[in-house]
Amino acid sequence: MALSLLKSFLNPSRKCLATKHCKTLSNLIWSQYGNLHNPMYDPEPFQVLYRVISVESFTTEVVKPVKQDISSNRTRPFITFVLGGPGSGKGTQCEKIVETFGFTHLSAGDLLRKEISSNSENGSTILDIIKEGKIVPSEITVKLIQRAIQSSESYKFLIDGFPRSDENRIAFERVIGMEPEVVLFFDCPEEEMVKRVLSRNQGRVDDNIETIKKRLKVFAGSNLPVINYYSGKGKLRKIDAVGTVDEIFEKVHPIFAAYKGAAS
Numbered sequence: 001m002a003l004s005l006l007k008s009f010l011n012p013s014r015k016c017l018a019t020k021h022c023k024t025l026s027n028l029i030w031s032q033y034g035n036l037h038n039p040m041y042d043p044e045p046f047q048v049l050y051r052v053i054s055v056e057s058f059t060t061e062v063v064k065p066v067k068q069d070i071s072s073n074r075t076r077p078f079i080t081f082v083l084g085g086p087g088s089g090k091g092t093q094c095e096k097i098v099e100t101f102g103f104t105h106l107s108a109g110d111l112l113r114k115e116i117s118s119n120s121e122n123g124s125t126i127l128d129i130i131k132e133g134k135i136v137p138s139e140i141t142v143k144l145i146q147r148a149i150q151s152s153e154s155y156k157f158l159i160d161g162f163p164r165s166d167e168n169r170i171a172f173e174r175v176i177g178m179e180p181e182v183v184l185f186f187d188c189p190e191e192e193m194v195k196r197v198l199s200r201n202q203g204r205v206d207d208n209i210e211t212i213k214k215r216l217k218v219f220a221g222s223n224l225p226v227i228n229y230y231s232g233k234g235k236l237r238k239i240d241a242v243g244t245v246d247e248i249f250e251k252v253h254p255i256f257a258a259y260k261g262a263a264s
């Protein structure tokens, strides 16, 4: 959308632009320029930037990056991964973050469940995997996340319950071409997670003790390495997930408040 606006400004007959438009254009160039290495977006902005520079009526002042208001810039998503074991409260806390900070919540599990209920070609494969508490192939999940990001008007996303393995993480980086800004990890004792899942009562096919045990094993074997990876990169924010929903959100709040300007 921003790109088409930018292109409309590049009509050679429109050399004389109102100051207001110059500022908008400058913001647009910078926002596009910032995403040159993001294969999810049109690679054309680089050429656009040169074309803009070559139009006489633009001064370097115009193309110089200005302090960007990223709230109006959907070309550079602010991505947060929300991780934690089954029942650790990821979905519950995401709802609170959405209410307070206006993020768009993309639960990978919900996207997969939607695929099952829409009778898509992968639906029965996904259902079998979820019943077993295993991990759906990255190509399926990443495609669903990509589609959800691309079709959203939002620019800041909570990706809940993904990546579940290093392979998921690498596939996301390859396809989306981005890394998360921050990774939340809801750290919850197994006993508490089991209790919460068994009393969830949402009719999920995997909310039974057999599947929960399998999911806990998968979490320890495949999800924890992802958590450790982001910890090593200094992106992990570990939250003790025991307590009331509000008590936990009190610990989450400052994390997003600290990103004010970038994510608010």
Ligand SMILES: Nc1ncnc2c1ncn2[C@@H]1O[C@H](COP(=O)(O)OP(=O)(O)OP(=O)(O)O)[C@@H](O)[C@H]1O
Pocket: 084, 085, 086, 087, 088, 089, 090, 091, 092, 093, 109, 161, 196, 197, 199, 200, 201, 241, 242, 243, 244, 245, 248
């Ligand atoms: N702090 C809390 N204390 C008690 N119950 C909670 C708390 N947070 C969430 N719950 C409840 O626990 C259940 C699981 O929470 P939630 O669905 O948010 O977890 P989740 O991490 O998204 O789990 P899953 O990975 O299985 O989707 C829900 O019924 C929710 O209402």
Ligand SMILES: O=c1ccn([C@@H]2O[C@H](COP(=O)(O)O)[C@@H](O)[C@H]2O)c(=O)[nH]1
Pocket: 086, 107, 108, 109, 110, 112, 129, 130, 131, 133, 134, 135, 136, 137, 141, 160, 161, 162, 163, 164, 168, 206, 215
């Ligand atoms: O990235 C993902 C997310 C989920 N799954 C499968 O779905 C279930 C349920 O996920 P929740 O996040 O708990 O809603 C999970 O156990 C996996 O089987 C997945 O494969 N990949």
Ligand SMILES: [Mg+2]
Pocket: 090, 091, 107, 109, 161
């Ligand atoms: Mg959930």
